[in-house]
Amino acid sequence: MWIFYCCPTGGFESVVAASIHTGILSLNRLPLEDELLSLPEFGVRHQLSGRPKKYGIDTLGNEVFILGIGREKGLVSNIVPSFFEANKLCPAQAKVVEINVPKVNIVTDYLFLNLRFDNRWKTKIIINNYFHIAQIVKEVLDQVN
């Protein structure tokens, strides 16, 4: 199975989710700010390329990707499985997970997408919402197991 964690930039929420999924970060322990900053791909604005980036493989052999989707919430969740189906692959093999974090909204997205605000501010938002992201990943893990 291919699991795509998506967020507006492809560099913050999705990276944290993918890191939790692949075991780099814990489901149950709040990471330190520096742990987040040192994650591979953290703060890299992948929405600029638009292409999914492979992040790792989980314990069951599922491939985990991160993807920047800008402001188009809900759309990629249709595109990816539908494209699988159009290419005679089982759409259930593609799981798209959009990470929506409270207090991350059109204003914060604009600041980070367009004005490239300091990653440390975003890191604080992520830490405040860490267990929300962890819960999403836990639900995904329960579904794929």
Add this chain to the structure above:
Amino acid sequence: MKIIYHCFGGSHSSVTSAAIHLGFLEKNRIPAGENLMRIPFFDRQTSEDHGIFRFMGLDEGRNEVYIIGRRNFKNFEPLIRGLIDLMGIKQEEIVLINTMPYVTWTMMLGGFISRKLGWIRLGRPIVIHGTKRAYSNFHTLVDQVKVMMLKK
């Protein structure tokens, strides 16, 4: 080979272009409104349909022709290209055609009224009128696509 015509809503310009490509509409004759309405998906798709690839048919070269509505997603083509790489498909096997540059403001207005607001009785005649006015743009586009495919 797969040919994917894409536009905002997957209801008008992509559908018209795909229909011309497949021969559902004559190239040199502006279709009547009833003929446009007979095309699958023309002025039918809603926001729930956005992002879903719709198969329109096989062309004379047995290429699969699809349409899709992808809203304003700027990275639609890079996403598909990235998925193609991941799937191990050759890039040249998938042709992506953006029909939005050929859409007129009348089509946008009529499409918005019909699809977004749901005021079909008002919006549909406007979008049909706009499509007819822009028809030559779409058949020029399809001609270019077919020439490009011959070169491959």
